[in-house]
Every structure is written in C-alpha cells, then in structure tokens.
Amino acid sequence: MMKFKKVFVYCFRISLILISLCFLLLFLVIPLFVVFFNAFSQGLPVYIGNISRKETVESILLTLKILIIVLPVNTIFGIACAWYITRYTFRGKKVLLTFLDLPFTVSPVVAGTIFIFLFSINGLLGILVEKWEVQIIFAFPGMVIATLFVTFPFVARELIPIMEEQGQEMEEAGRMLGANVWQILLKITLPNIRWALFYGMVLCAARCVGEFGAVSVVSGHIRGKTITIPLEVEILYNEYNLVGAFCVASLLCLVGLISLIFRKWIEKRDPVYLYIKTHKYGD
Amino acid sequence: MKGILKKKSILPGYGLSLGITWLYLSFIVLLPLSTLFIKVGSGSFNDFISAVFSLRAIKAYQVSFGLSFISACINSLFGFLIAWVIVRYKIPFKGFWDTLIDLPFALPTAVAGITLTWLYGPQGWIGSFLEANGIKIVFTPMGITIAMIFVSFPFAIRTIEPVLRDLDPEIEESARCLGASRWKIFQKIIFPTVLPSLLTGFTLCFARSMGEYGSVIFIAGNQPLKTEIAPLLIVMRLEEYDYYGSASIALFLLLVSFVLLFCLNFLQFWNKRYTGI
Numbered sequence: 001m002m003k004f005k006k007v008f009v010y011c012f013r014i015s016l017i018l019i020s021l022c023f024l025l026l027f028l029v030i031p032l033f034v035v036f037f038n039a040f041s042q043g044l045p046v047y048i049g050n051i052s053r054k055e056t057v058e059s060i061l062l063t064l065k066i067l068i069i070v071l072p073v074n075t076i077f078g079i080a081c082a083w084y085i086t087r088y089t090f091r092g093k094k095v096l097l098t099f100l101d102l103p104f105t106v107s108p109v110v111a112g113t114i115f116i117f118l119f120s121i122n123g124l125l126g127i128l129v130e131k132w133e134v135q136i137i138f139a140f141p142g143m144v145i146a147t148l149f150v151t152f153p154f155v156a157r158e159l160i161p162i163m164e165e166q167g168q169e170m171e172e173a174g175r176m177l178g179a180n181v182w183q184i185l186l187k188i189t190l191p192n193i194r195w196a197l198f199y200g201m202v203l204c205a206a207r208c209v210g211e212f213g214a215v216s217v218v219s220g221h222i223r224g225k226t227i228t229i230p231l232e233v234e235i236l237y238n239e240y241n242l243v244g245a246f247c248v249a250s251l252l253c254l255v256g257l258i259s260l261i262f263r264k265w266i267e268k269r270d271p272v273y274l275y276i277k278t279h280k281y282g283d
Numbered sequence: 284m285k286g287i288l289k290k291k292s293i294l295p296g297y298g299l300s301l302g303i304t305w306l307y308l309s310f311i312v313l314l315p316l317s318t319l320f321i322k323v324g325s326g327s328f329n330d331f332i333s334a335v336f337s338l339r340a341i342k343a344y345q346v347s348f349g350l351s352f353i354s355a356c357i358n359s360l361f362g363f364l365i366a367w368v369i370v371r372y373k374i375p376f377k378g379f380w381d382t383l384i385d386l387p388f389a390l391p392t393a394v395a396g397i398t399l400t401w402l403y404g405p406q407g408w409i410g411s412f413l414e415a416n417g418i419k420i421v422f423t424p425m426g427i428t429i430a431m432i433f434v435s436f437p438f439a440i441r442t443i444e445p446v447l448r449d450l451d452p453e454i455e456e457s458a459r460c461l462g463a464s465r466w467k468i469f470q471k472i473i474f475p476t477v478l479p480s481l482l483t484g485f486t487l488c489f490a491r492s493m494g495e496y497g498s499v500i501f502i503a504g505n506q507p508l509k510t511e512i513a514p515l516l517i518v519m520r521l522e523e524y525d526y527y528g529s530a531s532i533a534l535f536l537l538l539v540s541f542v543l544l545f546c547l548n549f550l551q552f553w554n555k556r557y558t559g560i
Contacts, residue, residue: 009465013372016364016367016368016372017368017372017374019364020361020364020365020368020369020374021374023361023364023365024365024380024383024384027387027432027433027436028383028384028386028387029383030402030408030409031390031395031398031399031402031433032383032386034398034401034402034407034408035394035398038401076303077303077304077307080299080300080303080304080307081300081303081304081307083296083300084297084300084301084303084304087292087294087296087297087300088292088294088297089292090301094548096304096308098544098548099308099312101544101547102312102540102544104487104490104491105490105491105494105540105543105544105547106494106536106537106540107493107494107495107496107513107514107536107540108494108496108497108514109494109496109514109515109517109518109533110494110514110517110533110536110537110540113319113517113518113521113529113530113533114315114316114318114319114533115315116521117315117318117319117322117526117530118314118315118318120526122322122325123318123322124314124317124318124321125314145311148311149311149312149315152307152311152312168292168294171294172293172294175293175294175295176293180295181295181296181299184294184295184296185296206389209391210389210390210391210392210393210394211391212391212392212393212496212497213392213496213497213514216496216497216518217518217521229391230391230392230393230394230497231393233391233393233394233397234393234501237397237501242401245397246397246398246401249391249393249394249397249398252390252391252393252394253390253391253394255389255391256386256389256390256391256394257386257389259389260382260383260385260386260389261382263382263385264378264382
C-alpha cells in the first residue's frame with residue numbers, strides 16, 4: 001500500500017513536469033524557432049537581401065529616430081518620478097502609482113486613438129496644429145508621442161522598488177555634508193541604481209522598437225515615411241511576402257532576446273536586484 | 284504627517300521632481316485622456332449608448348471579453364502549474380526556462396501575430412496536422428484565444444512564483460506531522476495563500492488579452508460579428524470616419540481598464556494584508 005502511494009506521487013510529479021514543459025515548448029520554443037526557420041528558409045543571401053531592401057532600411061532608420069527621442073525623455077521622467085515617489089511622502093502617491101500602471105492595462109489602440117482626437121481640428125491641441133501648420137498625426141511627431149505614452153512607466157517602475165529598498169540614508173548624509181541636488185544624483189543615487197536604470201532603459205527601448213498597436217493607429221501607413229519596423233512586418237505579410245516578413249521579424253525577435261539576456265546578466269551581477277525583482281513583482 | 288503636502292525631507296529636488304513628473308504626466312496622460320471624455324461629451328447620452336452598444340460593438344465585446352476570460356482561466360491554471368514546477372521540482376535547464384518565460388513580453392506583438400498565424404495555419408507545422416484532422420484554428424475564435432494565451436501567460440507565472448517561493452516549508456511540515464494529507468495541505472494551506480496572487484495574475488492576463496491588438500489581428504481573420512475584437516472595431520470606426528463611434532468605444536474600453544486597475548489595487552491591498560509581501 002505504502003509503495004503504491006509512493007509510485008503514484010512520483011508519477012503525478014513527473015506528469016506535472018511534462019505538462020508544463022510541453023506548454024513551454026509549445027508557446028515559447030516553437031514560435032521562436034518558427035521565426036528563424038522561416039527567415040532563413042531560403043538561405044542566407046535571400047535573408048541579407050530582404051534585410052537590406054530600401055523600405056526595410058528606411059523603417060529601421062525611422063524606428064531608431066523615434067528611439068533616440070523617446071528613450072532619453074522617458075529616462076529623465078523615470079528618474080524624476082522615482083525620486084519624487086520614493087524620497088517624499090505626499091498625498092496622491094497611490095494615484096500616481098496607478099497612473100504608472102495605465103499603459104499596461106489600456107489597450108495600445110485606445111492609446112493611439114486618444115492622440116488622434118487630441119490633435120484633430122476640434123481637439124484640445126488642434127488649435128496648435130492649425131496655427132503652426134505642423135502635421136502631427138499620420139507623421140513623425142505623432143508616432144513619437146504615441147510611443148512616449150506606451151513606454152513612459154518602464155524606467156520608473158524598475159527604479160521605484162530598488163530605490164525604496166535602498167533607503168535614503170546615503171543621500172541624506174550627502175546633503176548634510178553640503179552636496180547639492182545634482183551632486184547627490186550623480187554621485188550617490190545614480191551609481192546605486194545603475195543596473196535597474198539600465199534594465200529599465202533596455203525594456204523601454206525594446207518596447208519602443210516593437211510597439212505596434214498605438215503606432216499603427218497614428219502612423220497612417222505612408223510608405224517610406226511613417227513605417228516603423230513592426231509596421232514593415234505587417235505590410236510585407238499582407239503582401240504575401242512571408243519570407244520577407246519573417247526576415248524583418250527576426251530582427252525584432254533579436255532585440256527581444258537581447259533584452260531577456262540583459263535581464264539575466266544584470267540579475268547575476270546584482271543579487272540585490274534579483275531579490276527585489278522576485279519579491280516585489282507586480283507591486 | 285506634518286504638512287499636508289509633504290513630510291519634511293532634507294533631500295533637495297522636491298519641486299524639480301514634482302514639476303517634471305506632473306508636467307509630463309499631464310501632457311502625455313491627463314490631457315489626452317480628457318480629450319476622449321470631451322469628444323464623447325460632445326454628443327448626447329443616447330448617441331453614446333447607441334455607439335457603444337450597437338450590434339457590431341456588442342459582438343466585438345463578446346469576442347474580446349469572452350475569449351480574454353477563457354484565455355485568462357487557461358493561463359491561471361497553467362501559470363500555477365508552471366510556477367509550482369519551477370519552484371518545487373528539479374527540471375532540466377531551469378535557468379534557460381526562467382529566462383525564456385518572459386519572451387512574450389519581449390517579443391513585439393506583430394512578430395507574435397505572424398508567427399502564430401503561420402504555425403497554426405494550413406502551411407504551419409501544428410496547423411497542417413490539425414487541419415488534416417478537421418480542426419481549423421486560424422481565423423476562428425480558437426486562434427484568437429491562442430494569441431491571447433501567448434501574449435499574457437508570463438503574467439500568471441510571474442505573479443504566483445514569488446508567493447510560492449516565500450511559502451514557509453515549516454507550515455506544511457507541521458500540517459504533515461498533524462496528519463494532513465497532501466491534498467488537504469494544498470487545499471487548506473497552499474491554495475488560500477496563493478489565491479490573491481492567482482487573482483492578480485488572472486486580472487493582468489485578462490487586461491492584457493482584452494487590449495491586445497498586434498498579435499490578434501493577424502490570426503483573427505477580422506470578420507465583423509464573428510472574429511472582430513473590440514480594439515479593431517475602434518480602428519475600423521476611425522477608418523470609416525465615424526470619429527464619435529470610435530471615441531465612444533475607446534472610452535468604454537478605457538473605463539473597463541480603469542475598473543481592472545481598481546481590481547488590481549484592491550487585490551494588492553488584500554495580498555498585503557494576509558501575506559505581508
């Protein structure tokens with residue numbers, strides 16, 4: 001009887017492991033493999049040819065241009081916001097923290113749509129558009145602003161738990177010794193949070209490069225002008241150029257994989273970071 | 284609290300960080316969101332109701348909410364299972380799996396969309412096999428569900444995993460010593476502890492699946508009344524120059540997101556109360 005029970009428990013355990021591995025294989029490994037399999041299905045020369053097509057290069061350049069604006073802006077906001085939230089007590093902190101969750105629960109399409117209304121003729125900022133005659137929606141500025149919305153909390157959300165955990169004794173000591181705000185920031189805070197900051201920026205950049213829904217709504221799909229890398233994937237796919245679509249997709253996939261590897265690497269370098277990440281996830 | 288607005292802190296930069304934070308948030312979040320309310324407010328209440336609850340919109344909500352609910356259920360189940368296996372058992376290549384689990388967050392949604400469509404389509408490895416057996420996945424609600432599962436399942440694993448890891452083995456040991464069976468321990472100790480984070484994971488999965496656009500539109504087929512999701516309907520209304528209809532549905536989805544955010548905050552509060560994490 002006892003032996004039977006032991007065998008049963010063992011079999012139960014093995015089947016649980018097998019079920020989860022099957023799920024992970026089905027939803028992680030196979031899709032990842034599919035991307036690279038299709039991208040290289042016609043050999044390396046075709047792959048290189050697809051990557052170096054004029055439209056693809058243009059889309060990469062446009063995405064990089066958006067990234068160059070979005071990343072610094074959201075990093076500065078992230079540092080300021082994390083400093084504000086973790087170093088002072090004030091009313092409405094809960095509300096502010098809820099705002100930081102907003103892009104995670106709001107559909108990217110809704111995010112794109114609200115900017116269309118904001119800059120339409122009757123919208124709140126429509127007057128500015130008319131007065132200065134700048135094209136914002138269906139043009140570069142609109143895409144930048146939509147990407148800003150979708151990626152704004154990434155840096156702040158990485159920094160807040162780690163700055164909370166580290167406390168502010170060091171900064172207070174610096175202040176007592178007469179350091180000003182920039183000295184405290186550059187010599188104490190930033191070196192302490194550098195890995196979290198770095199990872200937040202990686203996440204922000206990865207999302208910025210890969211964002212589809214919000215950018216798709218405000219881009220207007222003008223060939224050669226407002227096509228980012230994910231939109232280029234969509235266009236190629238809809239033109240039934242499957243291999244081409246997967247070639248460009250493999251670039252995006254690579255960006256995603258790099259961000260995952262960065263995370264692992266940072267966790268290894270900074271055990272405190274790992275501890276906080278695993279204990280405060282979703283906070 | 285000493286002051287109404289701030290506790291006295293000797294650290295400088297209060298005004299600066301407050302200024303940057305609220306200025307940026309007003310421009311990037313508050314102002315755009317208020318535009319949506321203004322746009323919808325420009326019509327009468329009946330206009331709003333008829334735009335939000337038109338037949339096509341109701342069908343789209345049924346597809347979006349119904350399938351999000353199903354995928355969130357599946358994700359909670361498998362999320363719990365996988366988190367359990369990762370925390371409790373020795374599995375081969377644990378570090379590899381642990382890194383790769385976040386792939387759906389890192390993979391751009393358009394890439395996920397075309398990959399799943401190919402994989403489950405007639406030429407794909409899984410799709411060709413299933414189609415030979417008479418099961419069609421691409422361009423059906425089942426395809427949408429698979430895309431939703433793919434984009435959101437790490438949420439379930441990552442919210443449950445830390446709670447399972449922090450579960451004190453002594454509690455289970457003492458229950459065992461007092462004669463509880465394995466099932467009883469699971470039922471009375473493990474499950475109640477994990478429940479708040481299980482629900483958090485469920486809500487996150489639901490919210491993500493509901494708003495998901497990029498990965499779903501490729502696999503959905505986008506047939507009105509059948510496989511059209513709510514976010515796509517917003518885009519459709521925009522393309523039909525029905526701005527009011529588009530704004531109304533967007534506002535409706537936004538309000539649902541707010542409700543979900545409220546649920547998340549409540550769950551977090553509940554979780555803190557019972558586990559202290």
